[in-house]
Amino acid sequence: xxxxxxxxxxxxxxxxxxTALSGVSLDIEEGEIIALLGPNGAGxxxxxxxxxxxxxxxGGTIEVGGHDVVRDYxxxxxxxxxxxxxxxxxxxxxxxxxVRFTRGLFDRPRDDAYLEGLLRDLxxxxxxxxxxxxxxxxxxxxxxxAKALSHGPRVLFxxxxxxxxxxELRKDMWxxxxxxxxxxxxxxxxxxxxxxxEAIADRIGVISRGxxxxxxxxxxxxxxxxxxxxxxxxxxxxxxxxxxxxxxxxERAADGQALIYTYDTHAERTGxxxxxxxxxxxxxxxxxxxxxxxxxxxxxxxLVKEDGQ
Amino acid sequence: MNFGAVSAIYKxxxxxxxxxxxxxxxxxxxxxxxxxxxFGSAIGGRIQEVEGIPYAAFIVPGLVMLxxxxxxxxxxxxxxxxxxxxxxxxxxxxxxxxxxxxxxxFVGAAATxxxxxxxxxxxxxxxxxxxTILHPVSMLAFLILTCVSFSLLGFIIGIWAKNFEQLQLIxxxxxxxxxxxxxxxxxxSMLPPAWQIVTRFNPVVYLISGFRWSFFxxxxxxxxxxxxxxxxxxxxxxxxxxxxxxxxxRIRS
Numbered sequence: 001x002x003x004x005x006x007x008x009x010x011x012x013x014x015x016x017x018x019t020a021l022s023g024v025s026l027d028i029e030e031g032e033i034i035a036l037l038g039p040n041g042a043g044x045x046x047x048x049x050x051x052x053x054x055x056x057x058x059g060g061t062i063e064v065g066g067h068d069v070v071r072d073y074x075x076x077x078x079x080x081x082x083x084x085x086x087x088x089x090x091x092x093x094x095x096x097x098x099v100r101f102t103r104g105l106f107d108r109p110r111d112d113a114y115l116e117g118l119l120r121d122l123x124x125x126x127x128x129x130x131x132x133x134x135x136x137x138x139x140x141x142x143x144x145x146a147k148a149l150s151h152g153p154r155v156l157f158x159x160x161x162x163x164x165x166x167x168e169l170r171k172d173m174w175x176x177x178x179x180x181x182x183x184x185x186x187x188x189x190x191x192x193x194x195x196x197x198e199a200i201a202d203r204i205g206v207i208s209r210g211x212x213x214x215x216x217x218x219x220x221x222x223x224x225x226x227x228x229x230x231x232x233x234x235x236x237x238x239x240x241x242x243x244x245x246x247x248x249x250x251e252r253a254a255d256g257q258a259l260i261y262t263y264d265t266h267a268e269r270t271g272x273x274x275x276x277x278x279x280x281x282x283x284x285x286x287x288x289x290x291x292x293x294x295x296x297x298x299x300x301x302x303l304v305k306e307d308g309q
Numbered sequence: 310m311n312f313g314a315v316s317a318i319y320k321x322x323x324x325x326x327x328x329x330x331x332x333x334x335x336x337x338x339x340x341x342x343x344x345x346x347x348f349g350s351a352i353g354g355r356i357q358e359v360e361g362i363p364y365a366a367f368i369v370p371g372l373v374m375l376x377x378x379x380x381x382x383x384x385x386x387x388x389x390x391x392x393x394x395x396x397x398x399x400x401x402x403x404x405x406x407x408x409x410x411x412x413x414x415f416v417g418a419a420a421t422x423x424x425x426x427x428x429x430x431x432x433x434x435x436x437x438x439x440x441t442i443l444h445p446v447s448m449l450a451f452l453i454l455t456c457v458s459f460s461l462l463g464f465i466i467g468i469w470a471k472n473f474e475q476l477q478l479i480x481x482x483x484x485x486x487x488x489x490x491x492x493x494x495x496x497x498s499m500l501p502p503a504w505q506i507v508t509r510f511n512p513v514v515y516l517i518s519g520f521r522w523s524f525f526x527x528x529x530x531x532x533x534x535x536x537x538x539x540x541x542x543x544x545x546x547x548x549x550x551x552x553x554x555x556x557x558x559r560i561r562s
């Protein structure tokens with residue numbers, strides 16, 4: 001199946017000369033949830049803006065549902081719903097009219113039952129006749145989500161949906177996202193919360209300085225992350241490993257001064273006890289022990305640092 | 310053509326108008342009455358007639374035009390500036406709509422409001438003077454064309470403006486003087502010959518002249534020239550808007 005969103009060699013340079021995106025390529029499959037992680041100013045919002053038509057790309061192509069977002073913008077944008085990062089709503093109009101307005105912009109026929117369901121899902125039904133200016137920040141964010149879903153999009157962009165959002169709304173939002181996933185809606189979200197990406201996304205992409213550093217299936221990334229390293233410093237360098245010590249995951253450091261054992265923290269048996277017992281039996285003298293793990297956070301920070309050098 | 314979007318924008322803009330209906334209605338009525346008191350009664354008492362038309366009646370077309378032009382410009386400029394100001398512009402940019410549909414929705418609403426106010430002023434005027442409209446169809450056509458073209462102009466100003474001061478600048482510095490100097494309250498033939506030539510460069514002269522012709526059958530410039538001028542002005546504004554959307558100037562980063 002062709003990807004629902006296909007970005008090829010996308011670049012964006014602002015008139016001031018700032019390059020927000022340099023050669024981004026990304027394919028997003030229909031029905032998946034992909035999380036884009038990256039520090040502030042990495043280019044996440046610019047990427048979303050370019051796909052949705054808010055920013056004009058300087059180079060490269062973007063297709064949504066097989067339609068070029070510039071040449072065939074009507075059909076491309078018809079598939080898209082966008083929840084922006086900043087709260088921006090017509091303040092003097094009611095919640096109901098705000099949501100109906102967006103549905104109208106997408107040329108959908110009036111469907112009060114659909115909008116009622118949407119507002120109920122987002123706990124907005126009681127507030128439907130309230131003016132937007134009377135709502136709390138969290139409620140306004142709910143209205144933004146309702147607007148983005150008002151025309152039944154096939155691709156939903158959530159730009160930092162949980163920044164400054166309380167637990168209640170976060171729960172409501174993930175419930176809606178879960179339902180959308182079941183309906184086969186593709187969801188692209190940006191976030192700072194790594195746990196959130198882990199919990200919800202099928203794939204995770206890391207963006208830094210306008211480039212995609214990595215895109216990987218979440219479970220693969222987690223498998224890589226779930227590994228820990230045990231470093232065993234030795235008093236005396238060791239030659240080839242004695243037979244009694246050989247096992248999966250154990251390597252000799254290049255200088256022979258240390259052994260490195262990689263193990264899976266989620267496994268039933270890590271094999272550490274057995275290794276330590278065998279080490280003692282082999283007569284090797286241990287100087288020190290240390291463990292380290294690679295969390296998504298660390299990979300993330302590592303990638304970004306590497307890039308910065 | 311995305312008619313749903315045009316209608317959504319139009320309705321939302323009209324809803325804004327109806328929310329402040331009383332202000333929209335009362336302020337033109339009061340200002341028109343004031344003009345009649347000052348120009349019609351106080352000054353008109355000394356002038357008597359202009360080109361065979363009682364002065365109080367002579368100024369009615371100019372008064373209507375003055376309000377319609379300023380209202381159309383300020384309504385349209387505010388309507389498109391507001392989404393820029395509060396950040397809801399993203400909605401128009403990410404929806405499956407063309408520049409023409411966005412313009413149609415906003416300008417259509419602004420022109421409707423201006424037309425409504427124009428008709429209210431006309432109705433108010435009948436309380437002060439006896440009015441006969443010689444060419445009602447032409448009168449309505451001029452009125453509607455003026456509403457549309459100045460709404461288009463306002464739309465451009467609203468996109469151009471970066472703050473509220475700039476939003477007020479053009480109407481204050483350009484439109485009001487042009488209207489006052491465009492023969493709203495006098496006939497061009499009353500001016501010295503040199504100024505008559507200068508006045509020919511004021512586009513508003515053609516609008517007011519054509520509009521006045523619809524009432525009294527008398528004009529400063531031929532009616533055909535007036536029609537041509539307003540059509541040209543409308544086309545110019547449309548062209549500028551088309552360019553703005555094509556390049557994304559001050560709209561799309």
